[in-house]
Amino acid sequence: MDKRSIDSPDSKPGPATYFVQQEAEVLSNFNSDMENGLSSETAKQLLAKNGPNELTANVTPKWVMFLRQFNNVIIYILLFAAAMTLLLQHYSDAIVIGLVVIINAFIGYFQEVNASNALEKIKSLLSTEATVIRDGNRTDIPASQLVVGDIVYLEAGDNVPADLRLLDGDNLRIQESALTGEADSVLKTFEPLTDNKTPLAERTNMAYASTAVTNGSATGIVVQTGHDTELGQIASDVSDVKAAKTPLMQELDGLGKWISYFIIAIAIILFGIGWWTHIYSLPILALAVVTMVVGSLPEGLPASTSVILAMGVNKMAKHNAIVKTLPAVETLGTVDVIATDKTGTLTKNEMTAQDIITVDHRYQVTGTGYAPEGQILLNQEAVKIAEDSTLQKLLVAGFEANDTMLQQEDGQWIINGEPTDGAFLTLYHKGFGPDQPELTELDRIPFDSDYRYIARLDEDADGQHEVFIKGAPDKLYQMALAADPTFDLKEWDDIIAELTHQGKRVVAVGHKLVDSDVDEVTHETLRQGVDFLGIVGIIDPPREEVISALKEMHTAGVEVKMITGDHPDTAAAIGRQLGLADRINTITGAELDKMSPEELKANIGHYNVFARTTPRNKLAIIDAYQKNGKITAMTGDGVNDAPALKKADIGVSMGIKGTDVAKDAADMILVDDNFTTMTKAIREGRRLYANIKKTIVFLLPTSFAEGLIVAFSILMQQALPLVPTQLLWINMVSAITIQFAFIFEPEEEGIMQRPPRKTGTSLLNKRDVFQLTYVSILIAAMGLWAFDWLTSSGVSHIVASTITVNVIIMGKIFYLFNIRTPHLAFGRHFFTNPMAFATIGLLIVLQLLLVYLPFMQGVFKTGNMTLEQWGIAAAAGFVTLLVTELDKVIRIMINHKRKTKMA
Numbered sequence: 059m060d061k062r063s064i065d066s067p068d069s070k071p072g073p074a075t076y077f078v079q080q081e082a083e084v085l086s087n088f089n090s091d092m093e094n095g096l097s098s099e100t101a102k103q104l105l106a107k108n109g110p111n112e113l114t115a116n117v118t119p120k121w122v123m124f125l126r127q128f129n130n131v132i133i134y135i136l137l138f139a140a141a142m143t144l145l146l147q148h149y150s151d152a153i154v155i156g157l158v159v160i161i162n163a164f165i166g167y168f169q170e171v172n173a174s175n176a177l178e179k180i181k182s183l184l185s186t187e188a189t190v191i192r193d194g195n196r197t198d199i200p201a202s203q204l205v206v207g208d209i210v211y212l213e214a215g216d217n218v219p220a221d222l223r224l225l226d227g228d229n230l231r232i233q234e235s236a237l238t239g240e241a242d243s244v245l246k247t248f249e250p251l252t253d254n255k256t257p258l259a260e261r262t263n264m265a266y267a268s269t270a271v272t273n274g275s276a277t278g279i280v281v282q283t284g285h286d287t288e289l290g291q292i293a294s295d296v297s298d299v300k301a302a303k304t305p306l307m308q309e310l311d312g313l314g315k316w317i318s319y320f321i322i323a324i325a326i327i328l329f330g331i332g333w334w335t336h337i338y339s340l341p342i343l344a345l346a347v348v349t350m351v352v353g354s355l356p357e358g359l360p361a362s363t364s365v366i367l368a369m370g371v372n373k374m375a376k377h378n379a380i381v382k383t384l385p386a387v388e389t390l391g392t393v394d395v396i397a398t399d400k401t402g403t404l405t406k407n408e409m410t411a412q413d414i415i416t417v418d419h420r421y422q423v424t425g426t427g428y429a430p431e432g433q434i435l436l437n438q439e440a441v442k443i444a445e446d447s448t449l450q451k452l453l454v455a456g457f458e459a460n461d462t463m464l465q466q467e468d469g470q471w472i473i474n475g476e477p478t479d480g481a482f483l484t485l486y487h488k489g490f491g492p493d494q495p496e497l498t499e500l501d502r503i504p505f506d507s508d509y510r511y512i513a514r515l516d517e518d519a520d521g522q523h524e525v526f527i528k529g530a531p532d533k534l535y536q537m538a539l540a541a542d543p544t545f546d547l548k549e550w551d552d553i554i555a556e557l558t559h560q561g562k563r564v565v566a567v568g569h570k571l572v573d574s575d576v577d578e579v580t581h582e583t584l585r586q587g588v589d590f591l592g593i594v595g596i597i598d599p600p601r602e603e604v605i606s607a608l609k610e611m612h613t614a615g616v617e618v619k620m621i622t623g624d625h626p627d628t629a630a631a632i633g634r635q636l637g638l639a640d641r642i643n644t645i646t647g648a649e650l651d652k653m654s655p656e657e658l659k660a661n662i663g664h665y666n667v668f669a670r671t672t673p674r675n676k677l678a679i680i681d682a683y684q685k686n687g688k689i690t691a692m693t694g695d696g697v698n699d700a701p702a703l704k705k706a707d708i709g710v711s712m713g714i715k716g717t718d719v720a721k722d723a724a725d726m727i728l729v730d731d732n733f734t735t736m737t738k739a740i741r742e743g744r745r746l747y748a749n750i751k752k753t754i755v756f757l758l759p760t761s762f763a764e765g766l767i768v769a770f771s772i773l774m775q776q777a778l779p780l781v782p783t784q785l786l787w788i789n790m791v792s793a794i795t796i797q798f799a800f801i802f803e804p805e806e807e808g809i810m811q812r813p814p815r816k817t818g819t820s821l822l823n824k825r826d827v828f829q830l831t832y833v834s835i836l837i838a839a840m841g842l843w844a845f846d847w848l849t850s851s852g853v854s855h856i857v858a859s860t861i862t863v864n865v866i867i868m869g870k871i872f873y874l875f876n877i878r879t880p881h882l883a884f885g886r887h888f889f890t891n892p893m894a895f896a897t898i899g900l901l902i903v904l905q906l907l908l909v910y911l912p913f914m915q916g917v918f919k920t921g922n923m924t925l926e927q928w929g930i931a932a933a934a935g936f937v938t939l940l941v942t943e944l945d946k947v948i949r950i951m952i953n954h955k956r957k958t959k960m961a
Contacts, residue, residue: 076223076281077251077261084223084279088207092225092277095191095209104205111204111220111283113293127163135318135351142348188219208280212271220280221287222265224248227276229506231476234259234269235401237288237673237698238623243272243476245507257647257670258288259623268697272476292673295701296723305689305707306388306747309821310363313754321354321765328772335775345782346772354765363750369801370746377738378729380713386725388750389708391743392689393616394814396736397679397706399694400622400632402715403733405598409477411485412562413595415553416448423488426599428464428471428480430487443489452591453489455567456482458497459512459528461504478565481596482528497524501579509533515572515579525570525579527588534566534590541570541587554593561631562595597628600636607734608637614740615813619666621676623698626669639666647671650678658682676702689814693733695720710736737810745805747815753800755826756877757792759833760870764788766838767862777855779845779862783918787908788863792870795901802893803878829945836941837869840934848927856921860909861931863920867905868935871898876942882950883943 076084090096096104128137136159144152188201189211196211201219204210210222218232224246231243238244238259247262258266265271265278267287284290325347332343370387374380381387401407406427414421414434421441425432434441434449443450462475464483473480497516500523505512511529518524527534531554538545554564568588576583608618618638622629626644633642644667650658655678662682668675676692680702683690692699692706695716700723703709711724712731721727728735764785771778822830841862848858874894875883908914909923923931 077264078254080250081225090207094194096207098193101205110202112202139348139351204280206280210278213275214271214273216271218265218269220267221282222278223281224263224276224278229274230276231273232269233272258672296704305392307385313821325351332772350765350768366750366801370742379735380727382725386708388743388746390739391747392814393691394688395617395683396691397619397621400620402695403693404604405600409481409596410599411481411594411596416592428484430484432488434489452567453486454495455526455569457486458526459514500577513579521574523572523574523576527568531566534568537584537588538590557595561628562597564593566593567591603734607737610737614810621668621671629667629669633667647675650675659685673698673701680705744809749800749803752877759830762834763837767841781919784863787918791904795897799894799897803891841865860920861927864931865934868931869938872935872939
């Protein structure tokens with residue numbers, strides 16, 4: 059092949075046309091042939107032109123990740139404050155402020171570093187070697203050296219090294235569940251398809267990079283390599299998806315900017331007034347303004363938020379959920395929509411026989427999965443197997459006509475082979491127990507796509523030879539009619555249609571006694587007639603615990619959508635069994651592809667089951683929900699789920715059956731693959747958000763009160779009641795004690811009966827702003843009043859300043875009880891959080907050390923207080939509680955009147 063043919067735009071067909079082309083046409087398009095493959099020179103030229111068959115990615119340097127943690131308004135202000143205090147030679151203040159900045163930066167950095175690394179895992183899925191024909195010789199080469207047009211051999215156990223158009227083979231089966239969501243291995247064919255819009259899961263003459271060959275062998279031609287493969291497209295989608303900030307982080311950023319701009323404006327005004335009036339020297343004025351800024355800024359908020367989230371992460375770990383980033387655990391509390399994969403998430407990904415229909419009876423089978431635990435029932439009563447010879451024979455036939463192994467490993471029942479065959483092994487043991495048939499295999503016909511059944515010839519202990527067969531009903535019908543012309547084909551068709559509508563796969567079972575001199579089973583022997591034993595309905599069953607979890611999610615206002623690669627009928631049937639919605643509306647990936655992004659956005663809410671979806675479809679579905687303002691979670695376990703997992707506001711992967719790619723793209727991993735953990739995560743997320751909000755509503759008024767005291771002092775042209783070290787002490791001691799009481803605050807009543815909070819709402823509503831305003835003024839006013847009254851009464855400046863510090867601290871303590879619960883502070887919720895009292899006790903001990911320890915007196919400019927003076931501080935704190943509780947009573951009465959009118 060010359061250079062012109064390589065570069066010709068017509069030399070490579072579009073990716074959508076490979077599976078509809080004839081074998082000769084595909085070979086011609088790539089100037090290749092089955093016998094000789096490509097020449098080494100041609101392969102070299104193509105490799106240079108198209109690049110190696112591998113995936114690459116741009117990785118953000120670690121130092122860039124670290125530096126961008128400082129891109130925050132509050133951090134800018136704190137850095138400026140640290141620089142100012144350093145210039146004014148207040149080194150201890152500068153060190154404390156600097157440490158706060160660095161600690162917050164490291165917290166953000168480690169969260170980002172530990173985030174998704176899915177692309178690296180996707181790269182590792184590509185096969186390392188491939189067997190090809192080059193220059194007419196069969197040879198093994200590194201898979202990275204594959205080029206389009208190469209002829210590749212596949213055998214059982216191989217990973218497909220690139221996207222191939224299959225040309226010929228023998229009984230080829232490929233496990234594509236990680237890519238398509240199909241539970242069973244796919245039986246491959248080699249004839250061209252007729253529809254160039256055929257979904258990925260139905261392209262039976264294609265093999266895709268990273269999928270695994272489970273049976274047979276084949277030859278194929280490479281049609282896509284590297285980033286052009288389906289796997290490469292997934293890698294590109296994962297790389298292109300930019301991780302958005304969680305709703306909480308967006309709200310905190312907005313709040314931080316609002317607070318920062320407000321404090322900066324006040325600081326500029328105060329500095330101007332101070333400079334104009336010349337009451338303070340420039341260094342003292344600068345220090346006073348910096349002190350006001352530092353005192354007003356809630357620098358403890360990032361640390362408090364991180365600790366609350368970290369405790370939530372720790373709690374979720376005890377519920378078998380590993381949360382990789384701190385904000386993710388709260389995000390679930392805001393979720394409006396959960397888009398979930400079906401196979402392995404809502405279902406067990408373990409094919410289970412549920413129905414046995416013979417000529418005389420219709421049986422039900424209990425128990426799900428591969429564990430041989432359950433019973434065969436007739437009219438809701440356990441069957442005595444020995445009393446039904448037809449049922450016995452059917453169970454034995456299903457067990458014998460089988461290529462799969464069932465075994466127990468680490469307490470889990472697993473199969474080595476085909477899931478459908480595994481279902482028959484489990485079914486046999488449910489009927490007969492652990493024993494196996496005492497039969498000796500003489501010959502077998504393995505399953506093949508040409509005839510779609512498996513048959514086995516056995517000999518029993520008495521020398522009787524018998525053929526057992528299991529396969530597609532239409533194939534066994536012909537054999538049954540040959541043995542019995544009265545066989546009622548229509549009756550069995552009606553039964554199969556009923557089972558199929560329920561989403562079940564139907565397998566027919568038969569047997570045939572042969573002479574003892576027959577030691578070989580042939581297709582001709584079977585065509586001469588088989589005794590039809592019955593059919594078995596098999597399904598990948600829903601997880602029992604998911605049904606109750608879905609009910610709880612519906613109560614909490616969370617919609618659950620099923621996204622799967624399965625057939626629409628199967629998906630809809632599972633959706634009905636789960637109670638996914640009152641009415642199941644299904645749409646396929648092919649139908650989604652016909653919609654524009656605007657049409658998808660407008661219509662996405664009408665559907666709750668998405669079938670035959672591709673990775674791109676899943677990504678588009680998540681994007682459409684997000685464009686409609688929905689906070690969206692995505693659960694999945696396959697490589698095909700990775701882009702959507704990363705795109706979603708929170709991605710959730712399965713821990714047992716999830717691929718490494720899915721786990722790395724996700725924000726949370728369910729260790730036990732238990733979907734019900736999602737309800738616990740939603741509950742915990744809502745609790746954490748409520749407690750973070752309580753922390754903010756608690757923290758801001760007391761921080762603002764410190765700033766107001768300094769600001770009022772400057773405006774009133776008097777000495778500052780508080781020195782910088784005292785303000786830093788107040789912020790520091792509350793940050794490590796009383797502020798963390800909210801970590802342990804239990805969830806409020808009815809938290810799972812509320813709808814998710816609306817997207818884009820502010821962290822603080824008007825009511826919150828009103829309360830933090832009057833509480834700030836109240837605490838500041840009491841502090842200033844106490845300082846002025848005490849100094850005018852002859853109390854020293856140092857003692858008066860110490861009392862003012864404790865007025866603020868006592869205000870914090872009493873205000874805590876108001877914020878903890880929406881109910882009255884001294885009601886039945888008073889003792890629900892013992893850790894609140896422990897943190898108060900620790901805070902009081904630290905305050906005693908601050909007041910009476912000589913070392914602390916020297917550092918923080920404090921003096922000894924009398925018992926009466928402690929009473930003044932406590933009384934001032936109690937006033938804060940009294941006023942806020944009176945406000946709460948009024949609010950409760952107003953809400954009660956509103957509800958009464960609405961009723």
